[in-house]
Amino acid sequence: MTAPLRAPDPILVNVxxxxxxxxxxxxxxxxxxxxxRIAALRPGAKAAIVTDSNVARYHLAAATAxxxxxxxxxxxxxxPAGEGSKSFAVLEQVCEALIEKRIERGDLVIALGGGVVxxxxxxxxxxxxxxxxxxxxxxxxxxQVDSSVGGKTAIDSKHGKNLIxxxxxxxxxxxxxxxxxxxxxxxxxxxxxxxAKYGLIGNVAFFSRLEDDWRDVFAGGAAREQAIATSCxxxxxxxxxxxxxxxxxxxxNLGHTFGHALEAAAGFSDxxxxxxxxxIGMVLAFEFSAKRGLLLAATAEKVARHLAAVGLxxxxxxxxxxVTGADQLMDLIAQDKKVRxxxxxFILARGIGKAFVAPDVDAAEVRAFLAEKLAEx
Ligand code: NAD
Numbered sequence: 001m002t003a004p005l006r007a008p009d010p011i012l013v014n015v016x017x018x019x020x021x022x023x024x025x026x027x028x029x030x031x032x033x034x035x036x037r038i039a040a041l042r043p044g045a046k047a048a049i050v051t052d053s054n055v056a057r058y059h060l061a062a063a064t065a066x067x068x069x070x071x072x073x074x075x076x077x078x079x080p081a082g083e084g085s086k087s088f089a090v091l092e093q094v095c096e097a098l099i100e101k102r103i104e105r106g107d108l109v110i111a112l113g114g115g116v117v118x119x120x121x122x123x124x125x126x127x128x129x130x131x132x133x134x135x136x137x138x139x140x141x142x143x144q145v146d147s148s149v150g151g152k153t154a155i156d157s158k159h160g161k162n163l164i165x166x167x168x169x170x171x172x173x174x175x176x177x178x179x180x181x182x183x184x185x186x187x188x189x190x191x192x193x194x195x196a197k198y199g200l201i202g203n204v205a206f207f208s209r210l211e212d213d214w215r216d217v218f219a220g221g222a223a224r225e226q227a228i229a230t231s232c233x234x235x236x237x238x239x240x241x242x243x244x245x246x247x248x249x250x251x252x253n254l255g256h257t258f259g260h261a262l263e264a265a266a267g268f269s270d271x272x273x274x275x276x277x278x279x280i281g282m283v284l285a286f287e288f289s290a291k292r293g294l295l296l297a298a299t300a301e302k303v304a305r306h307l308a309a310v311g312l313x314x315x316x317x318x319x320x321x322x323v324t325g326a327d328q329l330m331d332l333i334a335q336d337k338k339v340r341x342x343x344x345x346f347i348l349a350r351g352i353g354k355a356f357v358a359p360d361v362d363a364a365e366v367r368a369f370l371a372e373k374l375a376e377x
Contacts, residue, residue, distance in 0.1 A: 141191025
């Protein structure tokens with residue numbers, strides 16, 4: 001009988017932030033190492049897992065078992081799935097539950113879920129007892145490549161998304177790529193937009209690789225781990241250089257000015273997921289760059305072709321019932337972004353992998369471009 005194949009070693013990516021540095025552990029099956037990694041980092045610490053109702057169904061038992069294996073007893077706080085949980089009401093419930101379950105300074109909060117749970121549990125950890133350590137166990141593709149890394153935590157205000165929060169870095173991120181097998185395809189695709197984003201911002205070779213390998217990324221082969229690791233390396237490097245987004249970190253917002261306006265037009269509902277909006281937003285950013293003579297129209301078409309191939313929306317026609325006109329989108333952009341004397345800051349590109357911050361874009365030019373794109377529908 002042949003020996004069973006050993007699971008390959010996980011890929012480690014370090015987020016270098018001096019005393020607050022931490023590892024991202026990426027690979028199939030890494031959840032089973034959660035207990036011993038935590039025991040090594042914080043011997044004797046108690047833990048509370050914050051999760052949502054969907055993730056609890058699929059992955060809570062495995063997470064609890066991994067902790068129990070190392071003698072770590074974990075309390076569990078389950079919140080309803082969905083963006084609605086990034087609210088004052090649910091934050092209060094989570095904070096009170098952590099206090100009630102006697103999670104003290106020196107203990108740990110474990111965020112087991114997608115970006116919603118990560119943002120909520122991270123913010124609760126930042127606030128309870130003036131700051132508890134926390135570990136991210138991201139369970140969506142978006143969370144594994146984006147929201148679990150970098151320490152941005154937040155809930156939503158009635159005035160807009162993510163307006164109440166804190167920078168609070170986790171002490172560890174365990175990204176078990178097998179957990180994504182239970183993720184609905186639409187959510188996986190939405191997260192994939194953020195993966196492609198890293199290629200579009202600064203790594204043309206990665207974008208080319210994705211064009212060849214995306215099916216294996218979706219299927220859960222080795223390309224998935226590699227794509228997540230490459231994305232995390234890009235995010236980690238950016239965060240290390242600009243933790244508080246005073247400069248370079250803004251590049252991560254490629255496609256987000258247009259994308260946020262589309263999400264807002266859809267009322268931040270399931271009609272348009274964040275990644276779907278970012279997919280359209282990135283294509284618009286490349287088309288706008290082409291219109292300004294920064295890159296060839298064929299390059300913008302290549303970007304759109306790849307995103308469409310994986311099943312993401314790439315054109316404003318996909319939001320026909322949501323977007324009423326260029327003025328509506330410009331109003332939403334103005335609510336989201338500062339418009340100084342008719343000028344906007346945009347992330348534009350000189351090619352695939354060559355994104356840059358353009359601080360002085362004429363709002364009237366953006367409006368004319370959007371009107372033109374809307375007329376194409
Ligand atoms: P999400 O957390 O709502 O997860 C999407 C859906 O998938 C939910 O219904 C969830 O219950 C379900 N789910 C999660 N993991 C699953 C799994 N393994 N199997 C089956 N179902 C699963 O959404 P998201 O896209 O992960 O995150 C979006 C949030 O992330 C937004 O609130 C956004 O503002 C935030 N975000 C934060 C940052 C940051 O830097 N902090 C960056 C990007 C986005």
